[in-house]
Each structure stands twice: as C-alpha cells, then as structure tokens.
Amino acid sequence: MSAANVKTMTNTTAAGKRPDPEQPLLEICDLEVAFRSSTGMVPAVRKANLTVYPGQSVAIVGESGSGKSTTAHAVIGLLPGTGRVTGGQILFEGRDLTCISAKEMTALRGARIGLVPQDPMSNLNPVWSIGSQVKETLRANNVVPGSDLDRRVTELLTEAGLPDAARRAKQYPHEFSGGMRQRALIAIGMAADPSLLIADEPTSALDVTVQRVILDHLQTLTRERGTAMLLITHDLGLAAERAEHLVVMHRGRVVESGPSLEILKDPKHPYTKRLVQAAPSLASHRIEQAHAQGVEVTEDELLGAGMGRMSTEEVLRVEHLTKVFPVRGAKGKAKALKAVDDVSFGLRKGTTLALVGESGSGKSTVANIVLNLIDPTSGKVFHHGTDLSTLNKQELFGLRRVMQPVFQNPYGSLDPMYSVFSSVEEPLRVHRVGTRKEREQRVAELLDMVALPRSAMRRYPGELSGGQRQRVAIARALALRPEIVVLDEAVSALDVLVQAQILQLLSSLQAELELSYLFITHDLAVVRLLADDVVVMEQGRVVEAGPSDELFANPREEYTKRLIAAVPGAGIELYSEPAA
Template identity: 75%
Template sequence: MLKKLEAQPHPDDANPLLRLTNLDVTFTTSTGTVTAVREANLTIYPGQTVAIVGESGSGKSTTAAAIIGLLPGTGKVTSGSIEFDGADITHLSPKEWVAIRGSGIGMVPQDPMTNLNPVWRIGTQVKEALKANNVVPKSEIGQRVADVLEEAGLPDAERRAKQYPHEFSGGMRQRALIGIGMAANPKLLIADEPTSALDVTVQRRILDHLQVLTEEKGTAVLFITHDLGLAAERAEQLVVMHRGRVVESGPALEILQHPQHPYTKRLVSAAPSLASQRIEVAHEKGIAVTDEELTGSGAGSVSTSEIIRVENLVKEFDVRGAKGEAKILRAVDDVSFGVRSGTTLALVGESGSGKSTVANMVLNLIDPTSGKVFFKGEDLSTLNSKDLFKMRRKLQVVFQNPYGSLDPMYSIFRVVEEPLRVHNIGSKKERVNKVVDLLDRVALPRSVMRRYPNELSGGQRQRVAIARALALDPEVVVLDEAVSALDVLVQNQILLLLNDLQADLGLTYLFITHDLAVVRLIADDVVVMEKGKIVEAAPSDQLFDDPQKEYTRELIDAVPGRKIQLAL
C-alpha cells in the first residue's frame, strides 16, 4: 500500500527531526576550494519521507554525507548548521559522531557490492553494526542478527547469515544493507540511491518492504535519487538540487504537476518513468502522442523485412562443482524472434533472464548450444573466420558501462579510430576526418579527441562508445543496457541521439534492458524473457495496452511513477 502523496500536515508544536540551515560544504583541491553545496535548506519531521532529487554532481550525496558526518577527503562544512533531534551536530568530534551514527542516523549506501566486505560473512557484518551501537546484550546478538535479516526480507535468515556477499543476488545484498542500516532502530534513515542498480520488480519489492519497515518503527527517511518518478511515488516532500543549490522544494505531487524552476521542468520532462506514464494516460484518454513524447520510432515502423532472425536458440553452461541435473544451466531455452530492418526491438527481462546471453549469440561472441542466428538470411554459424570478420562491420555493440568499455590508456581519437584501423579502412588523413565526423554526429566537440576517458562524464563516454560503434557504418547496433548507468537527463539525451541516428542512418537496434519505462519510449517491438524463455512478444503499443502474461504485467506495474496521476 503506497503512502499518500500529499505532504502530511505537521502540528505547529512538532519539532523537526532534522534541519539544515544555509549549509555550505567545500572541498580543497590543488587549484583552490570548490563549493559542492551552497546555502542548502532542508527540514524533515519525525516519521516523514523526503527525497532529494538531482543529477550526478548536483550535491545531493554530499548533503547526505554532511548530515551523517562522513564527508570524503577534504570536504567540510564551512557555513550554516545541521540540527538533529534538537541538537546542533554541525561540528562534532569523531567520538561524538560515533554516538549518533547507527542509533540516531542510519545509512543505506548505493552500491551493495562495494559496501559489503567481501571476505566477511553477512551475519558478521550485521553483528558489527549491533555491537557498535550496543543494541542488545552480547548473549542475544546471535538471535538479533537473524531477526535483522528477517526484518529486511531475507527468508531462511540463520542460513543466510553464514553466507558471503558473493553468494547473494544484488537484491539480497541490498536487503542486507537495509538490515544493517536499520539494525539500531535509527530515528532517521538516509537511503542513497538504494535501488539504482536493481531490476524494476526487485526495486519495487525492496522499496515496499523498506516503507513498511520504516512506518512500523516510525523512522524518517531521506531518499537520495536521480529518478523523479521514484522520488515522487515514495516521498511526501521533494527537494530538487542543481549545482549544489536547492532550486525547488515542496509537496511531491505539487512539484510534479506544476514545476516552477527550469531545471525541475527539464527533470520532469526527461524522466523515462514519467514520460512513459504520460503516454499511458494519453492512450487512455484517446489523445494522440507527439513525436517529442515518443523518443524512438515507437509508434510502429512499417518495415516488414527481417534483418536478424533468431531460431530455436539454446545456450547451456556447465555449473562448476555441481553434479547430476544441476550441472547444466540452460540460460537460453528455445528462443525465436525476428528484428525488422530499420526498427528497434527491445529484449526485456530481469537479471538472469537470458537476454544478454541472447545478445552475445547474435553478436557471435558466444556459440549457441543449438539453434541458429541469421543475418540478412545468412546463417552466422556457417561463416569462416574471414567472412565473420567482414560481417562484424555490419553488427556493432554499445555496452552498459561506459567506464569499463573504453580503454583508459587510449585517447578518445584512438578509441574511435581503432575499428577503422583494424579493418584497414582509409588513409590516416581520411580516418582523422572520419573520427571528426563521428564525434560531430554524437554531438561532441573536436577538442575531445585529445582527451582520455577519465576526463569525460558518463554521458560523454557513452557518446564516444556510440561513435565507435558507428565507425564501420553498421546496419545493426546491439545496445546492452546502454543507458541504465546514466542520470535521467543524460539518459534522455542519449535516447534522443539514438533516435536521430536511427532516422538519419536507417539503423536497426536490438535494445537489451530491464527498464520498461525506457522501452515504452523507444521500442517498436518488445520481446519479454523470463528464466531463459520468451513469455510474450508483441508490438510496443499492443504490449503496453494489453499485456497477456502476468509476468509482463508485473514488469509494467513496477515502473516507478505509474501510481501518480499526471496532468497532460
């Protein structure tokens, strides 16, 4: 059951649990001081849920770190004040901070893989939080560890406590972190992008559980997120930050319906979850959706000729250390579909559904156990290495992580030029001109050529990855979670870019994703996968208007913001 979206009235005599007044946070660098947060004001009452929204670099996580006294490096509060539970905590000593952390203010950090110690059992890490805050007597700690994990939604808690982080899925690791954050029953819980790396269905279950848990204990929650749909669905009050400043704050629904600041207006229009909801509302009311709303061709391209055909694809892996039937994992189970030329087909499913394995077989990066992939009618399994090398020019890929897919030792020029050199295309001068043209196509300045990946933002890196994929003039581009690691504004820019490139160059996209909100904006056709099998396949409008399978309905319903009534 979702909380009412209107701001809850607070009696005149209610004292704020947390109050930031004109807060400034600065960092000292080799070139001088940088102010990361400027004159920030924020008030949270007991039991209230507030969300800070903004893109990377807006100052939202720095604000949260200041509240819990964990500013990294040279960061320090240089002006203003932080009051918690009636006391000024702006400049506490390390010992005083220890007394507040955990029992007063709890924290659920963003990345469960880097925030859990990989060599400690999960139970040991929960035990550490209980000991640090003297929650229960020593004799009761073992039982309390199991209770904490159970409260966090982990069944069979005693067995789970003996396992290590690598034995947990992403959602389970996040639940363990929520358990640790709530272990000492804090009055305020800071949840910093607590579900950004998770599938939408897992995200929804975890946030529902967190909401029940905090409501039962009367805990106030400060959400940090870049997803406006998620923030508005989960919080009573929104605080929008941009370049270190609070540019707008107020009741969540009011800000969504009537954003005042230009930056908030951009966030509202760019968030895929809200854009997909606007399309749904328009369909229900019989209103035609504009081309601007549909980032991709989405309305259903008329092309019928198939450029890729996948037939009865099966992929089995040997499971190391397992015996008997468990030794074979069937990751892809009899999958067949076609991709129409010049359109976007989205392959959708949760982690482990087999969608990326299918993409790797389409790209000929792994061999199928059985079944075939056809490109323009040609069976890829029959190609020799020379023909396969030629075919690779026609099939290119953009990976999920722009940080990991670009060689940090290569300049941007070399990154984009490499496919041309490998395929021996053009003279040196022609290749330079081609790189300039490609960077221009993805809206990057020529000056970027001399820079290195670590000097670029995530969105700029993904543009470089797209430029590299286009270097060989491909006909098909496989996009494997190509926007899931990006902020909503950057995500929106990349989706618009992909749409323009498709229109200009006649590209065909195979889009691998778990995000139905993005699919609603860009896909012509959708194939839904679960546990290696296809559960449903249909044109985009048809699938969203009338999903046939329960699993598809669950995925669609889990898109943040669907419960919010937006004005058109």
Template identity: 70%
Template structure:
C-alpha cells in the same frame, strides 16, 4: 559525556515529535579544493526532514544532491569540506562534531545505502560476514546472536534464500542482489534516519517495488525518516512526501512532491518532469507517433529496398551452463535460455524485458557472438553466427556493437577517453589520426560531452559520463545493429531523454537496428517497436509496444507494468485541456 555521544547511545530513542525536525540543514556550503582553486559544490542548501517523513532530493549528476547527503554524515570524498552553514540532527550540531562522535552517530542513528554495489562490498569477504560486521559495529548483536540476525537482515532487504546467500561472496551475486545486501547493511543499525543514495538503481521494477514498500513500512511503523537521493522522478513522486530539486549546487524548488510534479514552477523542474521516462513515457510515445509516424509500418520504398527484412532471426535458442561444485541433488546444469525465438526487422527496436536472471543478457551475449548457444541459431543478415570465422567474424564485429550495463567495468581504466573511442576506428583501419580525432570530437558532441573530455580518464568521470563514452564508442563504427544491455540505466533523466532521442534520431538517419535489454519498462515505452517479455529463460509474451502496454496477456507482464515507478500518478501530471505534453512544449514554457 557530550550531547552527541548521548545521542549515539542505543538507549537514546525518545518518542518522536513529528512537529520537531529530525534533520535540519541550513545554508549549507560545501567546496572541493582542486589544482585550480576552490570549487563550490553545494551553495546555500536548506533542507528539513521530520521523523517518519520521506524526502527525495532529485537532480542530475553534478547537481550536488549526493554531496549534500554525504555532508550530513561527514563522508565527503577527497578534499570536500563543509565551508558554511549548519547541519543539526535531533537538535545537535554535526558540523562541529569530532570524528569519534560522528562514528557513533553513523549507522546507529543515521544509516547509509550507497549507490554503487560493485565497489561498496569487500570482494574477499562473504556477504554474511559483512552484515555481521555492521551489526557488531553498531552494537546491535554479536557472536551467535549476530549470526542468527544476518538472515533476518538479508530477508528484510528482499533477498531470497538469505541463509544460503549469506555464505556467498559478492561476485556470486547479481548487481541487484548486491544492492539488496547493501540495503540490509544500511538498516542493520536500526537507524532513525536512512539516507538512500540511488537505492534501487540496480534493481528490477518488481524487486524495486518490494524494497521500497519495505522501506515505506519501516518509516511508518518505526518512525524512520527516509532521505532519497534519486534521478528517477517517478520514484520520487510515488515514494516521497516532500521533493527537493537541486541544480548546480542550489535548491531551485522545494515542496510537496505531488504539487511540484503537477505544477513545477522552475524551468529546470519543468524539464525534469517532462524528461522523466517513468512519468512521461506514454505522452512522449504518443507525441512521437503523432509527429513522426510509428516504426511498426514500413513504407513501400523501404519494402522495395529490403528495409522490411529481418536483420536478426533467433530460432529455438537454448543455453545451458554447467555448475561446478554443485551440491548433490541440485543438478549440475542450469538452463539460462530456453527455446527462445524472435526476429528484428531492419531499422526497428526490439526490447527484451524481464527481471534479473530471466535470461535476457544471455540472449544478448549470444547475439553478439560472445557466447555459443547450446542449441538453436542466431542469424544476422542471413548468416548463422556459428559459421563465422576469420575475416567474416572480424567484419561482423564492425557491424554489431554492444553498449554494456556497467559503466565502471566496460571502460579500460588506463586508456584516455580519446583512446577508448578511437580504438575501434584504428583497429578497423578507418581514416588517419587527424580524421579519427575529428570523429572522436563529433561522437563526444553527439552524447553531450565537451571535447575536453577526450583527454580525461574513466576514473575522472561520473557513472553517467562513463556510460556516454561507452555509447560514443559503440557508435564510432556506424554499426548496423547495436545491442544495448541496460544502456541508459546509469544516466540522469535529462541525459537519458537526450540519449533516447539521439538513438531514435540515429535510427531514422542511419537505419540502425537496436536490441534493447532492459528492466525499465518506462524506457521501453519510449524507444521500442516490439517487446518480448522473458521469465525464467523463456519468452512468455511478445508483441508490439502498444499491444504489450495496453493489453498484456500474462500475469507476469501485468506485474511488471504495475511495478513501474510513477505509473500510478501519471494521470496527475497530464494536462486535460491539452491531452499530451511533449518535451518541447514543457521546455518552451
């Protein structure tokens, strides 16, 4: 029996020595082979994780953070290979381990929570079966014992009514629920090290906090080490003891998390800290108001030209859904939206915030005229959407454009990026082929994608790149209203800051109006003029952004604000002598 096989046995669980590294990555080199040759993805990375320690790797897409994590458990995609360096786990070398030995280590000693919940659960298997499979594969429990353990695993991951949920299929879960199921599966093998690749990217802030609290408790009580892969500086600062900043395959800065956030040394780290919404939202908001003036007040000229009129008016909106196959006594209808009313002045941004299931996306779909309300009205530029037919409906589609949440499902996989962005221009008869090609190039530049991207396909792009393509497509027709359903949730902080800045610039230049659907209140602080907080289909609080953030009236809103990652440490990165640090000031330094 090899040393690594001994390591993988269930009995091998020595008392942790907190002075001895659990994971040591030394001078790691990872490369991918392409048609043009070998492409280095990770270059000379060094990383150490001790038992019970929480370490976060932060960086934007393409920085090599996920590649580094996947190299540890020998799950590099495609042609990826470790070409140099060492990976030692509990004193044993993993880079030279055989396939069978690594299969024993995965799950039992090193767990993984993958990023995309849409593609990492088998759509034809019930959730409970997939958890039982993980329990059996890791030798934790089998048969009836595994069946009993399923509910415990799902409950520990924060999934309510776990026993009933275990009988459902992935398509019956929201994105956040799928992510919680993946977290349960990752913890099923009782690992010593848990690698969490963007573990809470699909979760609401309150659920996110509950999950991260649980993982933190696990780390303390059971000496489980956590390796977070994230682009959320707030999450990294609040949850990790040690921070590793990666840029273009290299580690550019490493050290105690609070120290790096208080005094980042590398220019890239400074940009990340300055751009992170969860850390800098209040500073950027104040800087924007000081430099540009608040959008809450309209000029006399705007009032005279109708700029202050409400472009969207929602009155008494209610939407109920019929439940097919509902069990006796459970009722056959569910009210997703319950008597919702609000208005959006032209040229401003209204944010609808709330947890999954609060009804905010249903409101967005009704505003897009993709769903008919059960009762109530949505008026766009004075016209009731329920009366639109034929040419009037076609014209409405041009004036109102969506940016959907899921970048994997909102782009046609058989279309090139060029055709995806060019299609709305062609459908609405705008320009000729040459002018449309020029417009596509301009739009790609707007969202910081190279012109060469137009010849690529969605499967060749990262999630963040796909979302940028979706944003470019939405802006192609120069709409009056853009409905953003979690439009920046898939983006890295630097790109996210750039896109939010772009949306603000376009709003001031083109008079755009935004209906922003999100669970990220840090983003709301940067972009929204008005906020409506939704809970269980109803608006429980509504007001200007400053009113909601500075003086919340209801307990639900206060809980949402308390749950923002990094909110508790925002003061630690402010500079008392300067008061406010803008993104430009950070970049200049």
C-alpha cells in the same frame, strides 16, 4: 506536518522522550560544503536548506554532481576525502552536528541516524559473513546484550525480507544476489532503530521488479517504526512515488522544494521542468495516460516507439536459440544451466526491437550469441537469410562491420589509455578503412554526429562524464557504418537527463542512417519510449512478444504485467481529465 499525519513513534530521543512531530527532526540551514583541491577549496553544496519531520519521507533529487549525496554524507559526518562543512548548520534533534566532536558523531551514527549506501557489493566486507556484519552494528551501538545478538541478527534479517534468515546469516556477500545484499544493508541501517534513515540511491543497481520489492519493504519498515527517511535519487518518478516531499538540487543549490505531487504537476524552476520532462519513468506514464484519455502523443515524446514503421524486411532472424553452460562442482541435473531456452524473434530493418527481462533472464546471453561472441548450444542466427554458423573466419570478420555493440558501462567499455580519437579510429584501422587523413576526417564527422566537440578528440576517458563516454562508445560503434547496433543496457548507468539525451540521439541517428537496434534492457520505461517491437524473456524463455503499443496496452502474461507495474511512479496521475 500535523500530528495527525504522523504515526505513533517507536523511537525516542537521546533524552528518552519521543520526538515531537511538530518539531523538525533534521533541519539543514544554509549548508555549505567544499572540497580541497590544488587550486583551493571547491564548493560542492551552496546555501542548501531542507527540513525533515519525525516519520516523514523526503527525497533529494538531482543528477550526478548536484550535491545531493554530499549533503546526505555531511549529515552523517562521512564526507569523503578532503570534504568539509564550511558554513551553515545541520540541526538534528536540536543539536548542531557541525559543532560536535568526532566521538559524539560516532555515537549518533547508526544509533540515531542510519545509512543504507548505494553499492551493496563495495559496502559489505567480502571476508565477513552477513550475520557478523549485522552483529558488529548491534555491538557497536549496544543495542542488545551479547547473549541476544544471534537472535536479534536473525530477527533483523527477517524484517529486512530475507527468507531463512538464520542460515543466510552464515553466508558471505558473494553468495547473495544484488537484491539480497541490499536487504542486508537495510538490516544494518535499521539495526539500532534510528529515528532518521538516509537511503543513498539504495536500488540504483537493481532490476525494476527487485527495486520495487526492496523499496516497498523499506517503506513498510520505516512507517511501522516511525522512522523518518531521507532518500537520495536521480529518478524523479521514483522520488515522487516514495517521498511526501521533494528537494531538487542543481549544481550544489536547492532550486525547488515542496510536496511531491505539486512539484511533478507544476514544476517552477527550469531545471525541475527538464527533470520532469526527461525522466523515462514519467514519460512512459504520460504516454500510457494520454492513450487512455485519447490525448495525442507527440513524436518527440515517443522517440520512435509505435510510430508505425511498417518495414517487413528482416535484417536479423534468431531461430530456436539455446545456450547451456556447465556448472563447475555441481552434480546431476545441476551440472548444466540452461541460460537461453528455445528463443526465436526477428529484427525488422530500421526499427528497434527491445529484449526485456530481469537479471538472469538470458537477454545478454542472446545478445552475445547474436554478436558471435559466444556459440549457441543449438539454434541459428540469420543475417539477411545467411546462417552465421556457416561463415568462415574472414566472413565473420566482415560481419563485424555490419553489427556493432554499445555496452552498458561507459567507464568499462573504453580503454583509459586510449584518447577519444584512438578509441573511435580503432575499428577503422583494424578493418583497414581509408588513409590516416581520411580516418581523422571520419572521426571528426562521427563526433559531430554524436554532438561532441571536435576538441574532445585529444581527451581521455578519465576527462569525460559518463554521458560523454557513452557518446564516444556510440561514435565508435557507428564508425564502420553498421546496419545493426546491439545496445546492451546502454543507458542504465546514466542519469535521467543524460539518459534522455542519449535516447534522443539514438532515435535521430536511427532515422538518419536507417539503423536497426537490438536493445537489451530491464527498464520498461525506456522500452516504452524507444522500441517498436518487444520480446519479454523470463528464465531463458520468451514469455511474450509483440508490437510495443499492443504489449503495453494489453499485456497477457503476469510476468509482463509485473515488469510494467514496477516502473517507478506507476500510481501517479500526471494528466488531468480533458476539459469538457
């Protein structure tokens, strides 16, 4: 990296000099990290190498278990549990961090190396005000004199993008939205003006529009201050958009490293190729750019979206749905929250309808009403023309066989005390389907259907990965041979490779079993791959609806345009102009 490419540095080294832009700020050489277990030391990072220059942004990309977060935590001396560095060097500003004392590491942490952790709710103290937590960082690093602490807290929260910062500083984490909590963590991470900021999946729990705002702000802040950033993420599209340099990790090893665009356009390692192919954000842009240039899109890539399913028979019809919730302690108009406001749409047989919007748009409330888990304030849901509000208890019980849900969190939707067999067999037992032997045979068929080995029957959720758990949840949903499956953010908690596998599975099951999907999501990239029809919701209302191809090619509403633009990697040119 040349001096011309680096902005004027505001940071100084411990010796009081500005970092030399030609010298590495962070250099990881043959790093090895292992965790102690009952059987000995288990390696988590193997001979990893990476370099970060002053002011540079570098992203480490890989799926869960690849060693990316472990590498970052080794740099800042925060390895969890029994983890320890067993080999190699971590050179920061020329010092080997593997050889310094705990006291020296504490002095470096925060002051020279900042951290923005992944989950804002578990990384903020719920009983301390936001301002107190920023103030604690300033005080610990002797950044400003005591008399200036309150002023500096307000400045930092303002710089992190929080409006009305002086008032917000007095509030507690539970009074903040996810995006606001993440901004507070950014303020804490940047409080001591570090020369390196480690951002560990800083927006993975946020909506795409909030994610874009937070990352834009983080990028501006680090560039203005000349702070180098080490970004940890599983989303290759997001990494390529936000970092100059990519480091791809797989099973604890660095398998590929280089400039972001070079790796995206010409990945060398088979694992990197799989990541580039699987990332929904990149796949959705490939589709859009292919359409724009008249390039044929393969059916494998589309997974069903806009594939011309001409079914006109509606299996589900939602008419003028409204849901109002009472707000405890509020007065006047604020006593009622209209979560769903006059929503209407139809789900066609054998197709996927995506209900899209940010958190709080009302999409999950609509799903819960459709599933008959909550009653609407007004409006109707029809199944093949039958008004669900007219059904008696026994008829509603029968409806459960026709409509089945798959929920967002594969860790929360399976009972940890139930084996895989018990979880998948339960709906068959509850609905008194077949004998014990027939149910066992059906469970085996279902596991085959979702590509899980039959040996998984006797295992428990704690022994499965997130992707395997979601396959179990899908198998359970299909046990009663339903007609409609309601998928509420069913892939948002998964790594991109696992996400791609689950989307492919859902697509093939739909074709095989003629399933109709109501797909609830905030992720337009996934919608582009899977949906035939799209309904866009904002603040409880439908703002735009139509076939997937039409909506992406020509969005009418500004809100829809914002959602599409927020998909990571929107500005990356993946297709070259076709040769003349």
